[in-house]
Amino acid sequence: MAGYADDLALAHTLADSADSIAMARFRSLDLKVEAKPDLTPVSDADTAVEKAIRATLARARPRDGVLGEEFGRSEAAAGPGTRHWVIDPIDGTKNYVRGVPIWATLIALLEGDTPVVGLVSAPALGRRWWAGRGLGAYAGRHQHAASRIEVSQVRKLTDASVCYASLTGWQENGRLPQLLDVLLGVWRSRAYGDFYGYMLLAEGALDAMAEPELSLWDMAALIPIIQEAGGKVTDLDGRTCADQSSVVATNGLLHESLLTALTPRG
Incomplete structure (x- = not known):
């Protein structure tokens, strides 16, 4: 240590x-x-x-x-x-x-x-x-x-404050309908963008953030902060590698339900 x-x-x-x-x-x-x-x-x-x-x-x-x-x-x-x-x-x-x-x-x-x-x-x-x-x-x-700092204890998506980025990116990866369904169903949604939404998540000021495209340098510094604050970070398919092209970051309690909600249907 x-x-x-x-x-x-x-x-x-x-x-x-x-x-x-x-x-x-x-x-x-x-x-x-x-x-x-x-x-x-x-x-x-x-x-x-x-x-x-x-x-x-x-x-x-x-x-x-x-x-x-x-x-x-x-x-x-x-x-x-x-x-x-x-x-x-x-x-x-x-x-x-x-x-x-x-x-x-x-x-x-x-x-x-x-x-x-x-x-x-x-x-x-x-x-x-x-x-x-x-x-x-x-x-x-x-x-x-x-x-x-610590993440929030919100357990339901309907009670969550959710942050997102790049609607065009979500459209390009085919998951825009799923994202819009999530945003319309949660307590509050905002698009703070870049690092800021992830740091608000780590502080417990919001409960989840998802992004469809990013590079290693966009995310590497954020992962330890979110994890040490008690949160969870994966890509949209639930993988936990650092060099991922998408990200879902949550307080941990919402993670599986958000991943499921963002998965294309059919």
């Missing part, structure tokens, strides 16, 4: 640097934004944050690999239980470039395929979330001003 505590402390150091860089460029009039090949935006802040994190990891954890959204993968030292860090320098870039404060740096450590440390830092919201395997999940302004 001590090893994860050290890694979590390093993740906070990485996040401090990322916050400083990203906040200095947030709402800047000379922010440079380009379109990537998949037509999603990337700003000069995205690349600057990832470069800074990689530089620190190269010094502090030279044997660990790194996978980042903007600069791809650098391999870890070979061997069993290979460790690698997974970085999304700015999750919510579309919000960032429009001046919406709901964006964050996501930092995860994986051992093999298992996320064991996760940190989400949203400096424009003045909030950070983090967890290490066996260490619990926490949220606050920073690591010295934080409280332990």
Whole structure:
């Protein structure tokens, strides 16, 4: 456990640097934004944050690999239980470039395929979330001003607050009718998007979130936080691998009923 505590402390150091860089460029009039090949935006802040994190990891954890959204993968030292860090320098870039404060740096450590440390830092919201395997999940302004967090105890979908993302993605994967049935049948539905809905889930402020498409760097940091808060994370087919293309995250009590409700009929 001590090893994860050290890694979590390093993740906070990485996040401090990322916050400083990203906040200095947030709402800047000379922010440079380009379109990537998949037509999603990337700003000069995205690349600057990832470069800074990689530089620190190269010094502090030279044997660990790194996978980042903007600069791809650098391999870890070979061997069993290979460790690698997974970085999304700015999750919510579309919000960032429009001046919406709901964006964050996501930092995860994986051992093999298992996320064991996760940190989400949203400096424009003045909030950070983090967890290490066996260490619990926490949220606050920073690591010295934080409280332990837990998921809700809601047991029925009809009583649940459910978050979702990307209606077009649900249409493309053929499950939009199922999602709409869920949203019309629950107590409350909202589309907070990106990291934020998952962190509200971990805090117990909502009860489930589902997303039809995402990448490893979108999810790796969120998994330990949700799990250490008592929740459950799988893909739409109920598989628990980290590198999944879809996600269903719940307080655990709602998980099977939500998976069933999102399964195509016939």
